[in-house]
Amino acid sequence: MLYAKKIKPHMTWKPSSTNKSAVEQLTDRVDELRSALRLLNPELIAARSGASYFEADSVRGELHILLWDSACILSLPELKVRANNDSELPMFQQALLFYYLLTSDGASLTGSWTSFGDLPGGRTYNQAFQGYTGNEISKVFGLNLEAFKSACEKAGGQFVALGDAAYRFQILPRVPVLAVYHLGDEDFSSTCKILFDSSATHYVPIDACAVMGSMLAQKIIKTTTLHIIQSKS
Numbered sequence: 001m002l003y004a005k006k007i008k009p010h011m012t013w014k015p016s017s018t019n020k021s022a023v024e025q026l027t028d029r030v031d032e033l034r035s036a037l038r039l040l041n042p043e044l045i046a047a048r049s050g051a052s053y054f055e056a057d058s059v060r061g062e063l064h065i066l067l068w069d070s071a072c073i074l075s076l077p078e079l080k081v082r083a084n085n086d087s088e089l090p091m092f093q094q095a096l097l098f099y100y101l102l103t104s105d106g107a108s109l110t111g112s113w114t115s116f117g118d119l120p121g122g123r124t125y126n127q128a129f130q131g132y133t134g135n136e137i138s139k140v141f142g143l144n145l146e147a148f149k150s151a152c153e154k155a156g157g158q159f160v161a162l163g164d165a166a167y168r169f170q171i172l173p174r175v176p177v178l179a180v181y182h183l184g185d186e187d188f189s190s191t192c193k194i195l196f197d198s199s200a201t202h203y204v205p206i207d208a209c210a211v212m213g214s215m216l217a218q219k220i221i222k223t224t225t226l227h228i229i230q231s232k233s
Contacts, residue, residue: 026091033098034079040102042076049104049203050173063101066173067093069156099208100172107202113162113178113195116213121206129210133217134192137179140221142190145183151224152179171212174203179216 020028037045042061046053051065063074071084074097081089081097089097116133117126141148149165157167157179166180176197184190194213201209 023091026095030091030095030098033095033102037079037098037102038077045101045104048106049101051101065097065101066170067097068169068171072097096172096204096208096211100175100204103201103205103208104174104203107199109174109176110198112198113180114198114200115193115195116209119196119198119206119209120201122209125206125210129213130193133194133213134179136217137192137220138181138190140224141181141192143184145181145190147224148181148192148220151220155219155223157220169216171216172203175200175212177212177216179220 042053042055042063045051046063049065051063053061053063055061059077061076063076065072065074067089072081072089073084074081079098081094083089115126116122116129122129137148141151145165149159149167152165152167153159155167155169157169160166160168160178162178163180164183166178169177169179171177178195180193180195182191182193194216196209204212
């Protein structure tokens, strides 16, 4: 079978000005990404992205990949996506997976943490990104560093010795994301930053980095919110 050369997709999460709903537009985009991914050699996809490829015969197989801590299975050649419990993966998460698999080029992680604004294409949107990620986290936890630590641990983060507290999250196999907290005092507010390995855009477009930062912030906040609700019940 012949395969096309690797494609660098452009990512957009914003609905275009058509009569279609945002959901319909996202579904159409996922179908386009699926079609592009079918043109690539699945063994090469797996090697570049950190996924696992299992071949059934000359045309059929499966790609297995982790999204957060959930195992996802992509059937080949259909490229239908399901979670390991056989439930269908939400369309939004399917889009994130397809962008990741199409963008991944196998570059080595650098081990160097960098801000969203210092990633290629991130400078223009850095203020907005900080607003809905780190600023939202610091609003919730304020001077309560222990609550931040507890929430990150419950959300699956691994402690890293940076700032006053930092936790590493593995959202996709080769896209680690870091939440770093700097504790304030009576005079200065606490701050939180979401950082990426400087190789991040070798694996996802900058738009997807923004999406993952938002997902991480909400996951940390939701974890502590659920804990409060459970404690009161």
